[in-house]
Amino acid sequence: MVASLVSSISATVSRLRAAGCVFAEDEAALLHAEARSGDHLESMIARRVAGAPLEHVLGWATFAGVRVAVTDGVFVPRHRTELLTTTARSLMPVGTVLDLCCGTGALGLVVARDHPAVRLVATDVDPRAVECARRNLASLSAAVYCGDLFEPLPQDLRGTVDLLLANVPYVPTAEIVYLPEEFRVHEARAALDGGPDGLDVLRRVAREAPAWLASGGTLLTEAGVPQLAAAREILSAAGLDPRVVTDPETETAVVAAVSPV
Structure with a gap:
């Protein structure tokens, strides 16, 4: 993994951790993997830091080993x-x-x-x-x-x-x-x-x-x-x-x- 990407993920982890995200490292990896561009990544991070559920930010959730689409406002399967x-x-x-x-x-x-x-x-x-x-x-x-x-x-x-x-x-x-x-x-x-x-x-x-x-x-x-x-x-x-x-x-x-x- 190139140094710039490691640094970028590290910065995301710090922002998420400061916002109270317990699994900041895992969440940062998911957000970076899902990002289509730098602007999209920043938008996702900002939403998560503001308190939006990770699943709403990503647009999907994993439930019983199956990935399902989840959109804003919809109940996230537990x-x-x-x-x-x-x-x-x-x-x-x-x-x-x-x-x-x-x-x-x-x-x-x-x-x-x-x-x-x-x-x-x-x-x-x-x-x-x-x-x-x-x-x-x-x-x-x-x-x-x-x-x-x-x-x-x-x-x-x-x-x-x-x-x-x-x-x-x-x-x-x-x-x-x-x-x-x-x-x-x-x-x-x-x-x-x-x-x-x-x-x-x-x-x-x-x-x-x-x-x-x-x-x-x-x-x-x-x-x-x-x-x-x-x-x-x-x-x-x-x-x-x-x-x-x-x-x-x-x-x-x-x-x-x-x-x-």
Whole structure:
């Protein structure tokens, strides 16, 4: 590596570290690799130093080993959510997968990418997220709809969903203020805010999910550990049979709720 480039990366590391970036060296390497010109590099560094999420600055994120496009304002897929995709993939192959609150479409992409015969459908209320998901899922010929939960879905999907991925927002409203600034300021509020106890959106999903699930179909959702008992009760009241899958290392919990056969 030439001395000037080493010096340039070193300067970027210093700027990022001064801005509080914990992984400044790794981030600097990514920014320099992504830069199309000196001006583009400076623009990216300035945005990151100002607090924009690295994924928004780069225009992509890595999730479960897959690179997905991410644009400004769109929820960045979290590595903790890989437990949900691991659980989902253990249930494959299936005929139909529905990804609600799909964001970038990362969950559906990871779950269905090795199963070309699967019918993959996704929805999100945010048009920016829908645009991202359509780009990320184009190779799977997935149908991505813009609208509130089940509302925009075609009626022929009712009663056919074998696997429902519902990574709904579950942060209690009062706790959003404690989230890192890059999430709280730069991601859509609707992708974070789950209402007073964080479970309002899950309640709405649970009310409608049985009509869309196939016999024996499974709904998968992520929840905070303190929310697990309430989440199970919500899903049980909807006529589903829930069980909890946990990962102590990441302190992540997924609820898998099965529709009656």
